[in-house]
Amino acid sequence: MRLSLDPSTDASEYRFAHRIRTRFAETDAMGVIHHSAYIPYLEESRAALLRWAGHPYDRVRSGGIDFAVLELYVRYRLPLHFDEEVDIHVVVARPTRTTFQIGYLLEVAGETRSSAVTVHGAVDPEGRGVRLPPWLTEVADLTRAED
Amino acid sequence: MRLSLDPSTDASEYRFAHRIRTRFAETDAMGVIHHSAYIPYLEESRAALLRWAGHPYDRVRSGGIDFAVLELYVRYRLPLHFDEEVDIHVVVARPTRTTFQIGYLLEVAGETRSSAVTVHGAVDPEGRGVRLPPWLTEVADLTRAED
Amino acid sequence: MRLSLDPSTDASEYRFAHRIRTRFAETDAMGVIHHSAYIPYLEESRAALLRWAGHPYDRVRSGGIDFAVLELYVRYRLPLHFDEEVDIHVVVARPTRTTFQIGYLLEVAGETRSSAVTVHGAVDPEGRGVRLPPWLTEVADLTRAED
Amino acid sequence: MRLSLDPSTDASEYRFAHRIRTRFAETDAMGVIHHSAYIPYLEESRAALLRWAGHPYDRVRSGGIDFAVLELYVRYRLPLHFDEEVDIHVVVARPTRTTFQIGYLLEVAGETRSSAVTVHGAVDPEGRGVRLPPWLTEVADLTRAED
Numbered sequence: 001m002r003l004s005l006d007p008s009t010d011a012s013e014y015r016f017a018h019r020i021r022t023r024f025a026e027t028d029a030m031g032v033i034h035h036s037a038y039i040p041y042l043e044e045s046r047a048a049l050l051r052w053a054g055h056p057y058d059r060v061r062s063g064g065i066d067f068a069v070l071e072l073y074v075r076y077r078l079p080l081h082f083d084e085e086v087d088i089h090v091v092v093a094r095p096t097r098t099t100f101q102i103g104y105l106l107e108v109a110g111e112t113r114s115s116a117v118t119v120h121g122a123v124d125p126e127g128r129g130v131r132l133p134p135w136l137t138e139v140a141d142l143t144r145a146e147d
Numbered sequence: 148m149r150l151s152l153d154p155s156t157d158a159s160e161y162r163f164a165h166r167i168r169t170r171f172a173e174t175d176a177m178g179v180i181h182h183s184a185y186i187p188y189l190e191e192s193r194a195a196l197l198r199w200a201g202h203p204y205d206r207v208r209s210g211g212i213d214f215a216v217l218e219l220y221v222r223y224r225l226p227l228h229f230d231e232e233v234d235i236h237v238v239v240a241r242p243t244r245t246t247f248q249i250g251y252l253l254e255v256a257g258e259t260r261s262s263a264v265t266v267h268g269a270v271d272p273e274g275r276g277v278r279l280p281p282w283l284t285e286v287a288d289l290t291r292a293e294d
Numbered sequence: 295m296r297l298s299l300d301p302s303t304d305a306s307e308y309r310f311a312h313r314i315r316t317r318f319a320e321t322d323a324m325g326v327i328h329h330s331a332y333i334p335y336l337e338e339s340r341a342a343l344l345r346w347a348g349h350p351y352d353r354v355r356s357g358g359i360d361f362a363v364l365e366l367y368v369r370y371r372l373p374l375h376f377d378e379e380v381d382i383h384v385v386v387a388r389p390t391r392t393t394f395q396i397g398y399l400l401e402v403a404g405e406t407r408s409s410a411v412t413v414h415g416a417v418d419p420e421g422r423g424v425r426l427p428p429w430l431t432e433v434a435d436l437t438r439a440e441d
Numbered sequence: 442m443r444l445s446l447d448p449s450t451d452a453s454e455y456r457f458a459h460r461i462r463t464r465f466a467e468t469d470a471m472g473v474i475h476h477s478a479y480i481p482y483l484e485e486s487r488a489a490l491l492r493w494a495g496h497p498y499d500r501v502r503s504g505g506i507d508f509a510v511l512e513l514y515v516r517y518r519l520p521l522h523f524d525e526e527v528d529i530h531v532v533v534a535r536p537t538r539t540t541f542q543i544g545y546l547l548e549v550a551g552e553t554r555s556s557a558v559t560v561h562g563a564v565d566p567e568g569r570g571v572r573l574p575p576w577l578t579e580v581a582d583l584t585r586a587e588d
Contacts, residue, residue, distance in 0.1 A: 001516065024341060024351065025183050025334040027176035029229060032568075035510040036172050036480035040319040043477070047318060047377065057318070058377050069476040074513045075442065079568065082176060083341065083352050127473075127520065148369065171488060171498070172481035179421075182363040183333035187466040190330070194465060194524065204465070205524050216329040221366045222295065226421065230488065230499045274326075274373065319477050321470035323523060330466050376470060 003071045005093050007103030007115045014089035014105065015144050018048040022084050032079035042104055042116055045088040053139045064124060065133060070099065071119035078113045092140040098122055098129050100136060150218045152240050154250030154262045161236035161252065162291050165195040169231050179226035186219070189251055189263055192235040200286045211271060212280060217246065218266035225260045239287040245269055245276050247283060297365045299387050301397030301409045308383035308399065309438050312342040315379050326373035333366070336398050336410055339382040347433045358418060359427060364393065365413035372407045386434040392416055392423050394430060444512045446534050448544030448556045455530035455546065456585050459489040463525050473520035480513070483545055483557055486529040494580045505565060506574060511540065512560035519554045533581040539563055539570050541577060
C-alpha cells in the first residue's frame with residue numbers, strides 16, 4: 001500500500017479546481033448521489049488538471065503512457081444531491097520513479113462534502129510499469145503539492 | 148433507420164433467456180432502476196446468448212469482428228426495482244449481408260416490464276462494415292426469430 | 295408505441311444546445327464511447343433545457359411531478375471518442391394531455407454523430423400518470439418543435 | 442478516518458463468496474475493466490452476503506435502516522477483463538456502536554486481482570446516524586471476521 005496522502009480540507013491550499021454538475025442518472029434510491037458515481041468525477045477532474053497543465057490525457061496516451069489507478073480512497077462526509085455544482089480541488093503529490101498520488105477535495109458552495117486520494121503508476125500499452133514522464137514533477141509543483 | 152423488429156411479449160416465443168439481478172447502484176432517486184441501466188442488461192443478455200450458441204463474444208472479437216450497435220429502442224412499460232430478478236428473453240432476427248436485429252423481452256416473475264430492440268452491424272477493428280459471419284444466420288434460427 | 299419524432303440533423307433547426315465532454319470512464323474496449331453512456335448525456339441535456347427554460351427539474355420534482363421515460367430510441371451514426379466536446383441540440387415536441395417527446399442531435403465540431411428521441415409521461419410520486427403541466431407546451435414552442 | 446481493516450489475500454479465511462461476471466459495458470479504452478466498475482461489484486457482493494445471512498438489504502431498508510458508505514478503499518493489483526468470472530470473498534468486521542467494516546478479496550480462478558474495504562454507518566431515512574442492528578454482530582461472526 002502506497003497511499004499516504006491526506007488531502008487538505010482547506011480549499012485555499014489547492015491551485016486547481018474543476019467544476020462538475022451531478023446528473024440524475026447518478027442518484028440512487030436513497031435520494032443522493034450514489035457513492036460509485038464519485039469515481040468518474042475524480043477521473044474527470046484529473047483529466048481537466050492535465051489539460052490545464054498542458055498535458056492533455058489523450059496526448060499522454062498517444063505518447064504511449066497510461067496512468068493506471070493502483071489504489072483509490074474516498075471519504076464520504078456529506079452526501080451530494082442531484083443538480084448540485086461540485087468544485088473538485090485537485091493536487092498532484094509524492095512523485096516517485098514510477099508512481100504519484102492525487103488528492104481531491106469536493107465542495108459545494110464552500111462546504112466540504114468528500115475527499116479522496118488516488119495512487120497512479122505509469123504503464124506502457126501492455127500494462128508494464130515504466131518511469132514517470134519528467135514533466136509530472138513540474139505538474140506536481142504547479143499544483144503546490146504539500147509534502 | 149433499419150430497426151423494424153417488434154419483440155413479442157409472449158415469453159413462449161423465445162428459446163433463450165438470461166437472468167440478471169438488479170443492483171442498488173442502478174436505482175435512482177425515483178426509487179426505481181434508472182432507464183440507462185437497462186442498456187448493459189441487454190448487452191449482457193446478448194453476450195450470454197452468444198456464449199450459449201457456441202460463439203462467445205470475446206472469441207468473436209479476437210476473430211477480428213465486432214458487432215457495433217447501430218440503433219437502440221427501449222420501451223419501458225413497468226419499472227424495475229432493486230433486487231429483482233429479471234428474465235431477459237432474447238431473439239436474433241432479420242440478418243442481412245451486414246446487419247441483424249435482436250429483440251428482448253424483460254419479465255419479472257412472468258410480468259412484462261420492458262421490451263427492446265438493438266440493430267447491429269458487423270465491423271472490423273477499424274470500425275469498417277464487413278459481412279456477417281455465416282454462423283449468425285444459424286444463431287438466428289436457433290433462437291426462432293419469427294420473421 | 296408513441297415514438298414518432300424524427301429529429302432533424304440540421305442544427306439550425308434547434309434553438310437550444312448543451313455541451314458535454316466525454317469521460318474516459320465512458321469509453322469501452324473498442325476504444326470509443328460505450329453506447330450506454332449516451333443515455334445520461336440525453337438526460338443531462340434535457341435537464342439543462344428545463345433549467346434554461348425556467349423550470350429546473352428539481353423544482354419540477356419537488357412540485358410533485360416526474361417526467362418518466364416511456365420510450366427511448368438512439369441512432370448511432372459515427373462513434374464518439376474520449377475527451378470530445380459534444381453539442382447536444384434538443385427540441386421538445388408533440389405534447390399530448392399526458393406525454394411529450396424530445397428530439398436530440400449530437401454533433402462534434404458540426405459533424406453529426408448520433409440522434410435520439412425520448413418519450414416522456416408526467417407521473418406523480420407514486421408513478422401514476424397525470425396531466426402535463428401547462429408550461430410544457432410553452433417550452434415546446436420555445437424550442438421550436440417542428441410538428 | 443475509521444478504515445483500519447487489511448483484507449486477507451488468502452481466500453480460505455473467508456466463509457462467503459459471491460461470483461459476478463464482468464460486462465463489456467464495464468471495459469474501457471485500455472481494454473480492461475474500468476476501475477470505477479468495481480464499486481458496484483463490492484455493493485452487489487455485500488447485498489448477496491446480507492441475503493445469505495438472512496437479512497436481505499431491501500428488508501433492512503424497509504425496516505428503516507440504511508448502511509451508508511462512509512469510506513471506500515480499493516487496491517488494484519491485476520486488471521480484470523471482459524467476460525471473466527470474479528469470485529468476491531467478503532468478510533464483515535469491527536462492528537462498533539454505529540459503524541462496521543467490510544473486507545473484500547477479488548479473485549479470478551484463484552488469482553488475486555484486487556482487494557477492498559468499505560466502512561459503513563447505520564443511518565435512518567433522513568441520513569442521521571443510528572445504532573447498528575444487533576444482528577450485525579452475528580453476521581460479522583458468521584463471516585469469521587478476524588479482529
